Amino acid sequence: MRSQSCPLCSNFALSSNCSSIPSLAWIKCTQVGTSSVRLMFLISASVHKVLTRPCMSSLIFLALDLVSVPTGPWLTEPCQKPTTRHSFINSHYQKKMGSLRAILSNPDDLYPLLKLKMAARHAEKQIPPVPHWGFCYTMLHRVSRSFALVIQQLDTDLRDAVCIFYLVLRALDTVEDDTSIATEVKVPILMDFYRYIYDREWHFSCGTKDYKVLMDEFHHVSTAFLELGRSYQEAIEDITMRMGAGMAKFICKEVETVGDYDEYCHYVAGLVGLGLSKLFHASGKEDLASDAISNSMGLFLQKTNIIRDYLEDINEIPKSRMFWPRQIWSKYVNKLEDLKYEENSVKAVQCLNDMVTNALMHAEDCLKYMSALRDPAIFRFCAIPQIMAIGTLALCYNNVQVFRGVVKMRRGLTARVIHRTKTMSDVYGAFYDFSRMLKSRYDASIVDQVDGTDHKARETKDRLEAILRTCRDSGTLNERKSYIIRTKPKYNSTLIVIIFIILAILIAYLSSTRPYNMCKFLKKIKKLLNGNDFILSDTLFFLPAGLVSTF
Numbered sequence: 001m002r003s004q005s006c007p008l009c010s011n012f013a014l015s016s017n018c019s020s021i022p023s024l025a026w027i028k029c030t031q032v033g034t035s036s037v038r039l040m041f042l043i044s045a046s047v048h049k050v051l052t053r054p055c056m057s058s059l060i061f062l063a064l065d066l067v068s069v070p071t072g073p074w075l076t077e078p079c080q081k082p083t084t085r086h087s088f089i090n091s092h093y094q095k096k097m098g099s100l101r102a103i104l105s106n107p108d109d110l111y112p113l114l115k116l117k118m119a120a121r122h123a124e125k126q127i128p129p130v131p132h133w134g135f136c137y138t139m140l141h142r143v144s145r146s147f148a149l150v151i152q153q154l155d156t157d158l159r160d161a162v163c164i165f166y167l168v169l170r171a172l173d174t175v176e177d178d179t180s181i182a183t184e185v186k187v188p189i190l191m192d193f194y195r196y197i198y199d200r201e202w203h204f205s206c207g208t209k210d211y212k213v214l215m216d217e218f219h220h221v222s223t224a225f226l227e228l229g230r231s232y233q234e235a236i237e238d239i240t241m242r243m244g245a246g247m248a249k250f251i252c253k254e255v256e257t258v259g260d261y262d263e264y265c266h267y268v269a270g271l272v273g274l275g276l277s278k279l280f281h282a283s284g285k286e287d288l289a290s291d292a293i294s295n296s297m298g299l300f301l302q303k304t305n306i307i308r309d310y311l312e313d314i315n316e317i318p319k320s321r322m323f324w325p326r327q328i329w330s331k332y333v334n335k336l337e338d339l340k341y342e343e344n345s346v347k348a349v350q351c352l353n354d355m356v357t358n359a360l361m362h363a364e365d366c367l368k369y370m371s372a373l374r375d376p377a378i379f380r381f382c383a384i385p386q387i388m389a390i391g392t393l394a395l396c397y398n399n400v401q402v403f404r405g406v407v408k409m410r411r412g413l414t415a416r417v418i419h420r421t422k423t424m425s426d427v428y429g430a431f432y433d434f435s436r437m438l439k440s441r442y443d444a445s446i447v448d449q450v451d452g453t454d455h456k457a458r459e460t461k462d463r464l465e466a467i468l469r470t471c472r473d474s475g476t477l478n479e480r481k482s483y484i485i486r487t488k489p490k491y492n493s494t495l496i497v498i499i500f501i502i503l504a505i506l507i508a509y510l511s512s513t514r515p516y517n518m519c520k521f522l523k524k525i526k527k528l529l530n531g532n533d534f535i536l537s538d539t540l541f542f543l544p545a546g547l548v549s550t551f
């Protein structure tokens with residue numbers, strides 16, 4: 001069955017589970033294609049349910065339960081333990097509840113979330129009918145979620161090249177990641193991968209879930225690759241060759257020194273930066289950026305991922321994956337896995353802060369790279385992941401939860417970043433806010449320190465101050481909307497709530513007494529929204545946000 005977005009739990013791609021809520025089944029059959037109107041119907045359906053059904057008390061208890069659970073810090077998703085297959089159903093329910101709770105406690109997220117969801121739906125409709133391109137764009141959406149939307153808004157030629165580049169790299173990564181492949185089989189595949197992209201017959205089955213589908217049906221990717229312009233093909237081929245060789249080198253080598261760490265990150269991410277700079281240049285839209293700053297763009301993202309994914313990587317079955325350099329962790333513990341044990345929490349957090357300080361070294365190059373971009377779509381494509389990265393570092397710094405579960409930016413905040421990032425002043429604003437947040441976490445960590453063993457304290461401070469200075473010197477900070485201090489809503493929420501409740505009750509009343517009138521009413525709304533499916537007027541979005549904020 002086709003998956004659907006759910007207005008209640010805000011998941012971008014939900015399975016049909018949501019229809020187990022009777023009111024939602026009713027909403028689906030109205031077929032009015034906008035989330036905000038669906039949300040209004042959801043509320044009216046709940047009112048209807050409360051008016052007509054005996055399970056009212058259980059609904060009220062559920063609502064009370066949801067709003068009374070203490071919420072976590074506003075920037076994060078409630079901390080999740082890494083999921084196992086056995087806990088899927090339970091975690092799916094918890095995720096939904098977590099999402100609803102997150103929206104209730106951060107109603108400002110609702111507008112960007114709805115907008116993002118509509119963009120996702122719009123993007124789905126745009127998947128090309130040609131089978132190989134259809135496969136590539138469908139896979140892109142499955143393996144990269146929100147990032148696929150940012151790729152989608154690039155101009156056609158460049159978009160196709162980036163989509164194929166992304167899938168080729170994901171495929172290479174799938175081979176590297178699959179711990180069940182013997183080294184003597186894996187190394188030659190990695191080394192020769194750049195040849196396979198020209199061969200429609202080639203495939204190698206490995207990986208799991210969506211990645212297995214990507215590998216099994218790789219001929220679609222090579223068919224699409226062969227249709228790209230020659231300069232795009234050359235850039236992709238060159239990077240695939242160098243990355244495959246680098247990955248092969250690290251199959252038999254541990255990340256010992258900080259130099260090794262930089263080298264490994266260069267192969268798996270820095271080269272992506274070099275490749276993307278070549279693709280942008282080949283599109284005729286940008287000057288060719290230097291290798292050094294292109295490399296930093298990838299390193300900043302990859303080092304953030306390596307820090308955030310510590311627990312997932314160390315718990316990998318059948319074998320741990322270890323990317324934290326020994327030169328750093330050996331100052332705190334004897335074995336990398338010791339960081340996850342509670343008795344080592346103090347050392348673990350110090351080691352974590354050391355790793356974050358190391359990643360921050362690339363932030364200024366990234367600002368330099370982004371400030372040189374001219375094309376607005378390319379700019380957004382580059383800027384959104386970078387803001388997500390500095391936001392993630394701010395969440396991770398001095399946070400022991402990195403060693404207990406998954407520390408991630410809230411989905412609503414991700415949506416807000418996607419929604420707000422348009423110009424370089426937005427980037428300076430976001431880097432400034434998240435660096436200030438890092439600085440206050442740093443100040444707190446210094447106060448907490450009993451033995452003064454933070455080897456990197458001075459360096460952390462210097463790096464943060466350098467980033468803050470660059471952002472300040474841009475002279476654009478007062479144009480920004482802060483990510484930290486929440487701005488007041490521009491609308492009169494009381495009035496909106498009243499209108500909303502009246503509409504909800506009206507719909508509930510009509511649906512229970514005069515279904516025919518109800519149909520007419522729905523048709524009118526649908527007509528009103530016709531042609532306005534993707535970009536809805538702000539007023540409609542503010543309605544649900546206003547309503548939820550008063551709950």
Ligand code: IN0
Pocket residue numbers: 143144145146147148162165166169268269270272273274276294297298299301302381382383385
């Ligand atoms: C990326 C990068 C990416 C985007 C834009 C400019 C870049 C410049 C230099 C290097 C990389 C650049 O962005 C993606 C983001 C992504 O995939 N996000 C995931 C979220 C997540 O947590 O994984 C999503 O699902 O939305 C990225 O992480 N990488 C990547 C890969 C290929 C390309 Cl073409 C661009 C992976 C990596 C290893 C960091 C380079």
